[in-house]
Amino acid sequence: MYHQLCHTNSKQPSNDIALISRQPQSKQQQLQFTDHSGYTYSTDALILGTNDTRLAEVHLLLVCVKAYQVATALLPLLSKLSPQCHIVLLHNGLGPHLVVSEALAQYPNQGLTLGTTSQAALKNSQWHIKHTGFGVTQLGYYYGSELSAKLKERIDELHCGNQAVEWHQPVLTILWQKLAINAVINPLTALHHCANGQLANDEYQHQIAAIIEELVHVAKWDGIVLDRALLSARVYQVIKLTAANYSSMYQDVAHHRATEINFINGYICQQAQLHRLAVPHNQHLLEQVLQLSLS
Ligand SMILES: NC(=O)C1=CN([C@@H]2O[C@H](COP(=O)(O)OP(=O)(O)OC[C@H]3O[C@@H](n4cnc5c(N)ncnc54)[C@H](OP(=O)(O)O)[C@@H]3O)[C@@H](O)[C@H]2O)C=CC1
Numbered sequence: 001m002y003h004q005l006c007h008t009n010s011k012q013p014s015n016d017i018a019l020i021s022r023q024p025q026s027k028q029q030q031l032q033f034t035d036h037s038g039y040t041y042s043t044d045a046l047i048l049g050t051n052d053t054r055l056a057e058v059h060l061l062l063v064c065v066k067a068y069q070v071a072t073a074l075l076p077l078l079s080k081l082s083p084q085c086h087i088v089l090l091h092n093g094l095g096p097h098l099v100v101s102e103a104l105a106q107y108p109n110q111g112l113t114l115g116t117t118s119q120a121a122l123k124n125s126q127w128h129i130k131h132t133g134f135g136v137t138q139l140g141y142y143y144g145s146e147l148s149a150k151l152k153e154r155i156d157e158l159h160c161g162n163q164a165v166e167w168h169q170p171v172l173t174i175l176w177q178k179l180a181i182n183a184v185i186n187p188l189t190a191l192h193h194c195a196n197g198q199l200a201n202d203e204y205q206h207q208i209a210a211i212i213e214e215l216v217h218v219a220k221w222d223g224i225v226l227d228r229a230l231l232s233a234r235v236y237q238v239i240k241l242t243a244a245n246y247s248s249m250y251q252d253v254a255h256h257r258a259t260e261i262n263f264i265n266g267y268i269c270q271q272a273q274l275h276r277l278a279v280p281h282n283q284h285l286l287e288q289v290l291q292l293s294l295s
């Protein structure tokens with residue numbers, strides 16, 4: 001994404017883009033990016049430290065950390081960013097948008113856009129990212145000040161190949177649809193140690209239908225109307241399209257890293273509890289994956 005924003009359209013690389021670190025001090029860092037054709041680019045990047053006063057010049061912030069890292073990474077920065085800063089959350093799962101929009105109530109000129117992407121990237125080493133798959137990026141305004149046309153144009157530069165960025169309103173419908181894909185594929189592949197494609201087997205059909213059924217019911221109580229048959233068809237389409245892939249949750253468990261389960265099936269359970277609904281299949285998956293990551 002950094003590379004894409006620096007090098008898109010113009011002949012000269014843009015020099016108004018920076019990464020933000022957890023460390024207080026800023027530094028220059030050489031980054032490497034390997035594109036889909038295998039070509040590796042090197043770019044000298046500015047990494048802004050959390051004490052750098054230049055944070056006040058940040059007008060657009062793309063937050064691309066794991067769902068469970070969003071609050072820790074973002075909330076301490078809000079008072080340091082430009083008072084007009086627009087924030088874009090781009091992660092799997094749902095939930096951080098509630099905490100972030102609540103915090104933004106104190107910063108009336110800042111705004112929040114939410115999104116999801118099917119672009120795929122792999123961190124080869126700390127400063128080397130490899131683009132591993134093309135896909136759609138879907139975004140939509142959610143809270144606070146609206147995104148200016150100028151910043152929207154800048155985000156549109158994130159189109160990849162001939163895959164445009166899609167803008168959706170209301171964005172939450174799109175995010176619940178992506179949640180369904182992750183709520184089925186991620187825990188089942190992690191628990192059954194399998195690639196995504198194996199979930200097309202008959203033995204999983206009953207469980208997949210139940211996960212989707214519960215999700216559609218909770219979403220309805222959250223004000224989001226989803227078509228169960230279309231959603232199910234989309235889930236099976238992704239299972240087929242990504243058949244050889246190992247889901248991010250499978251990989252997190254395999255590498256003994258924290259998973260995003262609390263923001264995937266966990267979010268369904270949390271919203272179900274709010275509306276006093278029973279979601280036994282999602283609850284069971286949540287408990288099993290939490291157990292797995294403890295073991
Ligand atoms: N990778 C992919 O192909 C896809 C990922 N997603 C979703 O996107 C989100 C991000 O995934 P991914 O990029 O794979 O995750 P990674 O863990 O690879 O990258 C997140 C990066 O954020 C950094 N980070 C975490 N906390 C902070 C902080 N407080 N300040 C500064 N930097 C921080 C991490 O640094 P450090 O390593 O030092 O912790 C890491 O480099 C997830 O929700 C994932 O599910 C969705 C579609 C595809």
Ligand SMILES: CC(C)(CO)C(=O)C(=O)O
Nearest residue numbers: 185242245246247248249
């Ligand atoms: C769509 C899917 C399931 C692809 O593997 C994914 O987003 C993930 O692994 O987190």
